[in-house]
Amino acid sequence: MEYSIKVTRLYKHFMQRGKRSGQGLFAPKKTVKAVDGINLFVKPGEIIGIIGESGCGKSTFGKLLIKLEDASKGEIWLDGREIGEFYKNDRLLFRRTVQMVFQNPFDTFDPRFTIRKILTETLDIHRIGETEQEKLELVLKGLNEVGLCPAEEYLDRYPHELSGGQLQRISILRAMLLKPKVLISDEPVSMLDVSVRADVLKMLKRLARENGTTLLFISHDINTVRYISDRVAVMYLGRIVEEGIADEVLHNPQHPYTKALISNCSSIDVFEKREKIQVDGEPPSPIDNGPGCYFAPRCFCAYELCNETYPETVYINETHCAACHRIHRMTDEKDPQGEIHLS
């Protein structure tokens, strides 16, 4: 089957200027491993949520997919084509295949342009619509579709005259005008007011479903991700530590980090008393992670092996996998220490 997004062993390392990891002039420069070996397969039309704390590389991952950053190593295939080749051969088609909605709606548009110019210009670049009239109709139809009616009223306004929610709708509309196969949205509602978030989320989900768009939804908010995604992937320090069907991962987490994250997530349920898992220390920066599991120094159930090698990804069932030594032991019946259960 053709995957909509196929990522294999993807790395993105940033060199840190001037800083060297060791003493001396010729010591290797420090590298920040923003994305450190990601494998991900997403089917067409699927909505996948990427969860992680700040600095886990989830935004960099999104930028790699849309070529705002170039990968250090590894391959990305979108809609069956390797993006390096794809971009070289047909830049505009590549842009039409993958689009992005950004976090900050207040800075997504050139402040000097009106909404009309912003939207028709997008059509112009890709030569969509024959006449001006046709383009205008497309724009108006789109504005109505994202809930900005009467659409005519918005055409000649400038971005600074609109609210965050309205701008984010226009940002989504601009991306969807190109009918992309893949849409990347990096924290699209985190800067919006609570009372308009729900509406934007609903609209994003509806548009993705209606157009059969594959949606990569990057967020730190577990509840939002649960609402919108079919599947979720949890990232920690540049790697995916757990991945699977949304409810399975969130309600039956296997990786200790996922467990800690979920238990620490506050809910609006006043009567619910969740047992919070204590995690030691601060999230480390993704430099010099050492040979072992990246989460081991903070993990509540780490043992010797965790500090020695990075665990392999283990499948709990066909769709749910996680990278943790403990799980390995659990499934491996010959291991005498297998009785340690994580619950």
Add this chain to the structure above:
Amino acid sequence: MSLLSIKNANVIYKVKDTEIHAVNDVSFEVEQQDSVGIVGESGSGKSTLAMMILRLLPKDTSVTEGEIEFDDRELLKMTEEEFDKLRWTELAAVFQKSMNALSPVHRIGHQMMNIYKVHCPNVSKLETKKRVLELFRMVNLPERVFHLYQHELSGGMMQRVSIALSLMFNPKLIIMDEATTALDVITESQILEEIMKLQKELKLTRLMITHDMSIVANTCRKVAVMYAGCLLEYGLVTDVIASPRHPYTIGLLKSFPNFKGERAEIYSMDGNLPDLSRLPEGCVFAPRCPYAQKKCFTCPPQTVTYENGRQVMCHFEGGNNGIQY
């Protein structure tokens, strides 16, 4: 007995020819050792209210009215000198970026000692250092932070230093304005946990200002829901969040995606926040309210008080006159 009582508080910002009603007739009381969360979206006036209590509003562009009684003293009528004595020693605050107030070129511990000396000049150097280290212990900071610079701290540690600073003189009331907003989920929940523990130990009264309803649900005893400068609903968290009565609160809570149970469709509120310079004649929420009647657009609703000191500002509140979502 109430420690802080706010009566008919009003704040109007004057920018050129327009008047912006940032806080509109807000009244509520905060009891000793209570924890109250003020939730609202941007422009709801929650931060302005905090600034009003701390008397940090710009004097030339804002007009304040009403009474704020703190520990039987009228805050708004005090002279600058009287209030300065109160600030920090009895009334402390933590902001989202409190650490920006510290100098980046001096060590953290050194700066904290200097601050301590300003209010307690007669204490010896050793005592001061002891006090600073004691504060570090309280907020779970390692002692090595004493010798670090601001840029060497992570976001969580910075906020911990800010909290330690605010607790320096054993204040009675601590106001936290989005104090944990920029932090990561796990760090945030750890710090919140610690704050709740400290509150018990030090017998603090806490005012939490945040946009995040879930934080209030988890860490406060009472909640005040603000919208466009008005206090729409106030009461115990277990009352307000479990069974909200104001349509805004109801809608807001329904718009949160749930974590447990069926993946239900979320409720979305129509419209946008009102223009604060042209407030509607009637209820501020009426234009977005699915239950608004004629009355709601023409006359402003009164605040009605119910059991457990619960306040609701809505015409059709009480017995939920047909309000069902």
Add this chain to the structure above:
Amino acid sequence: MSRLKDNKQLRNGIIFLTVILFVAAAAPLLATHDPFKLNEDILAAPGSKYLLGSDGLGRDVFSGIIYGARTSIMVGVIAAVISAVIGVVIGGIAGFFGGKTDLVISEIINIFLMLPSFFLILIVVALFGSNLFNMMIIIGLTTWTSNAKLMRAQALSLRERTFIKAQMTLGKSRGRILIEHIIPNGIFPIIANTTMNISQAILLESSLSFLGLGDPNLISWGQMVYQGKSYLVNGWWVSTFSGLAIVITVLAFYLIGDGLNNVLNPKLRAKK
């Protein structure tokens, strides 16, 4: 717009400039004599016949200054515009494209900064003759570095803004992004700098003329100062008034430049 009115520097500068521009435009109406005509009164003191006196060849200083305004402003404006255009394009490319392009261009900028530009101008004028056209071009070609540095810094910060990234993801070519978004959004400091450059160019032209390298067919303030310097003892007015004209014009552009900088620069604005 109210900020424009509030800024005193800017307002005074604009008033000065309007007067100067008016004088330059209405020169034939205002001048009392033909500035080239050699009158009989040599080194006449300022009085009713010669408002600001006459020079060693009997030319009227007042009329000379009035016609000289045209030369000065033309040289200043055109040279500064040339410098701005070159600076914006080169700086914009360096900042926006980054990487090796930036490295190479930055080095070129550094080389130009090291060059003693005044002597370069002297050489060019000596080689190619001193007409006005040469002078404007050469001043423009040697002063663009400050504009390039400003534009590069602007482009570097704009490049990280979301709306530029959004334009890239939409498929706009980098050249178009540079022209349609980076330059228009980052041009304000260059506009402010250009008005300052105008005054510098005026000074440069005056200096060249003072050294006798000006265009001999035109009246210029620098030339008048130069010619007046031999009569400083018995005819102080020649150099003094033409010198004053230079000072006032330079000041006017400086005030405007500084005022614009304050008005357009959000950081400086916030401090007020």
